[in-house]
Amino acid sequence: MRVAIFSSRRYERPFLDDAIAAVPARLRPTVTHFDTRLSLATAGLAKGYPVVSIFVGDDGSEPTLSALHAGGTRALALRCAGFNHVDLAHAAALGLTVLRVPAYSPYAVAEHTVGLILTLNRKLHRAYNRVREQNFALDGLMGFDMHGRSVGVVGTGRIGQVLCRILAGFGCTVLAADPNPAPACIDMGVTYLPLDDLLRQSDIVSLQCPLTPATHHLINGRTLALMKPGAMLINTSRGGVIDTRALIVALKSGHLGAVGLDVYEEEADLFFNDLSDRVIQDDVFARLMTFPNVLITAHQGFFTRQAMEAIAATTAANITGFSQGSPPTANLVTSELVVPK
Numbered sequence: 001m002r003v004a005i006f007s008s009r010r011y012e013r014p015f016l017d018d019a020i021a022a023v024p025a026r027l028r029p030t031v032t033h034f035d036t037r038l039s040l041a042t043a044g045l046a047k048g049y050p051v052v053s054i055f056v057g058d059d060g061s062e063p064t065l066s067a068l069h070a071g072g073t074r075a076l077a078l079r080c081a082g083f084n085h086v087d088l089a090h091a092a093a094l095g096l097t098v099l100r101v102p103a104y105s106p107y108a109v110a111e112h113t114v115g116l117i118l119t120l121n122r123k124l125h126r127a128y129n130r131v132r133e134q135n136f137a138l139d140g141l142m143g144f145d146m147h148g149r150s151v152g153v154v155g156t157g158r159i160g161q162v163l164c165r166i167l168a169g170f171g172c173t174v175l176a177a178d179p180n181p182a183p184a185c186i187d188m189g190v191t192y193l194p195l196d197d198l199l200r201q202s203d204i205v206s207l208q209c210p211l212t213p214a215t216h217h218l219i220n221g222r223t224l225a226l227m228k229p230g231a232m233l234i235n236t237s238r239g240g241v242i243d244t245r246a247l248i249v250a251l252k253s254g255h256l257g258a259v260g261l262d263v264y265e266e267e268a269d270l271f272f273n274d275l276s277d278r279v280i281q282d283d284v285f286a287r288l289m290t291f292p293n294v295l296i297t298a299h300q301g302f303f304t305r306q307a308m309e310a311i312a313a314t315t316a317a318n319i320t321g322f323s324q325g326s327p328p329t330a331n332l333v334t335s336e337l338v339v340p341k
Helices: 013-021 062-070 090-094 104-124 124-132 159-169 183-188 195-201 220-226 242-253 285-288 305-323
Strands: 002-005 028-031 051-054 075-078 097-098 150-155 173-177 206-207 231-235 256-261 294-296
Touching: 013 028, 051 220, 062 090, 075 231, 075 305, 097 305, 104 124, 104 159, 104 206, 104 231, 104 294, 104 305, 159 173, 159 183, 173 195, 183 305, 195 220, 195 242, 220 242, 242 256, 242 285, 242 305
Parallel strands: 002 028, 002 051, 051 075, 075 097, 150 173, 150 206, 206 231, 231 256, 256 294
Antiparallel strands: none
């Protein structure tokens, strides 16, 4: 079985190669790495490859899927949990099997979320730069105790549950919004509320929900206005959950106290690339970067050794299962998983 791996980065390849090498020789696929992103323009590289593996920034739109199918591709192995970048209805129409990594390390993303909160609260990024310039003044660096603060977690899947546990350890009052409350969160004392109420009551709001038609721009002009003046907003889920233009309006007005983003709705042309010698053409992103109370990381919340090992192992299992005609059922992605508005 030949496999084309798109968006294959230098830091990722050893994990993928080790996972493939662990597959029994008679089942072991032949892998070709492409560091380029999958798009309609690059889909021709996959001609003759029954399986194509893609990451979050790759294009799984209808035209690209049609091109892959015409070239002989019959399965997509996503190296991520999210699948919003794939046209699942068209994949089903073509008979393409779509597999994902539904869980790798919820601790990685949850801990990165807390890192963003603490950095913004205690101004660690600003303090670091000051001290390097031998400026030891504390003016403008005051934060607040996490203990006793109300933190709202939107989405209590695996990552949300780990985050709730960490926040409870800080002594926070943890609120949550999710159409399917998690028994584990209820047992640890998390209070579930409708989203609007959670936004009104939270000092910090963290988004941990998947991007679906129902959650696209869940945070918009109306919902941002519900948040407490000076509240902090964190997003380590998917960029499209926030209406970025509305976010900028809320920042310009001073309504939001701080924003931490590990994702951005138009990140595909930015993240995972070194653009340090170029002018950023995305005016919305450039505007976000001008705010002193905004901290952006480039979709690195998942990026721990344990998570990379898990992603590679599950991807190898998905590819091997497909080649044997029995892909892991729990990892199959179908159009029924998309929640309509």
